[in-house]
Amino acid sequence: MLRKVAADVPWKRLVRFVPRADPSKVLIGQPQDDNVDVGIALRRGLDVPVSVFSGSSVLSPGRDTGTSAVVDRVLSPLAMSEVGTIRCIGLNYKQHAAEVNMTLPTVPTVFMKPNTSLGDPWPAPTILPRLTQQDDCGDYEAELAVVIGRAAKNVSQADAMDYVLGYTACDDVSSRTAQFAQSQWCFSKGFDGACPIGPALVSPSLIPDPSKLHLRGLKNGNQVLQDCGTDDLIFPIPALISFLSQGTTLPPGTVIITGTPAGVGVVRKPKVTIRHGDEFHVEILPYIGTLVNIFENGE
Structure with missing residues (x-):
């Protein structure tokens, strides 16, 4: 029987x-401070020392x-060449429904x-395409x-967690006009850089039960727009992995973004949008920390 990935890492x-010492390199490593929120520390200009892995x-x-x-500079935990197609779940929080x-x-x-x-955390910019700028329809989704x-295929819910490498934060950046103009969402949510993830990938050894996390989405540092526990998920993580793997191979590196809680901008009164210069944080606690993104208008 397959055992959890966490047992082997x-x-x-x-x-x-x-690394600061050699900008030509890309390294993998573990933050030396177990409690540091990597995204917030870097945004504040603090040093984040890392134990380098081979x-x-x-x-x-x-x-x-x-x-x-x-x-x-912190990068997305996975390179673009490693993720294949990103699998996304819509309408998966009870309060959002x-x-x-x-x-x-x-x-x-x-x-x-x-x-x-796929996009990197700050300081890489998160780009709003011209299509989104035209009628100010950019939106955030903390996930x-x-x-x-x-590799996972035809996995049962009972065995699904054996296939998890880790967890991180994501912003499912959305262009609402394009989304509501079609019945399929791949175009409106698939623009370049519309899926920033990071900053840290957290082992299941620290998060044995992902239904016990707390997620917040904050605009410009202090405006809390989303605030919800992952116990509000309609389909929990094992159910999602099992469902997505039926008749379909999920290769190593597959990213599954699991849905957003209540508080998205498009349903707020007045509506809240993401514009050039806005900063958005996806905070998932404990352990994962904060994905920081600053938006720029694309050409």
């Missing part, structure tokens, strides 16, 4: 980053080399983002992301 939290990917990080480096006046789904609502939608660690 020598790490608790990993970051993929460019591998070049979170999918195969190797071992602690005994050397350290200070983060210059209530705010949009929709009945609870009986099966997960699935759409996909291409790997070109928990799951990364698959080994």
Whole structure:
């Protein structure tokens, strides 16, 4: 029988980053402070020292080399070439279903983002395409992301957690006009950089039960727009993994974003949108920390 990935790995939290000492390199490592919120620390200009691992990917990080480096830029935990197609779940929080006046789904609502939608945390900009700028329809969606660690197909819910490599934060950046103009959401949610994830990938050894996390979405540092526990999920993580794997291979590196809680901008009165210069935080506690993104208008 397959055992949990967490039992085989020598790490608790990993970051993929460019070190201050050599901007030409990309390294994998574990923050030396177990309690540091990597995203917030970097945004405040603080040093984040990391124990460097021997591998070049979170999918195969190797071992602690005994050397350290200070983060210059944190990157998404996975490279674009590693994620394949990002699997996304819509309408998966009870409170969100209530705010949009929709009945609870009986099966997960699935759409996909291409790997070109993967984005890095700040200081990389998160781009609002011209289509989004035209009528100010950019929106945020704070989400928990799951990364698959080994190939999964026809997985049962009972065994689903054996395939989880780790958890991170995600912002499912959305262009609402394009979304509501179509019955399928892949176009409106799949623009370049519309799926920033990070900053840390957290092992299931720290998060044995992902239904006990708390998620917040904050605009410009202090405006709390989303605030909800993952116990409000309609379809919990094991159910999602099992469902997505039926008749379909989920390769290692597959990212599953699991839905957003209540508080999205499009249903607020007055409506809240994301514009050039706005800063958005996806905070997931404990352990994962804060994904920081600052938005810029694309050409």
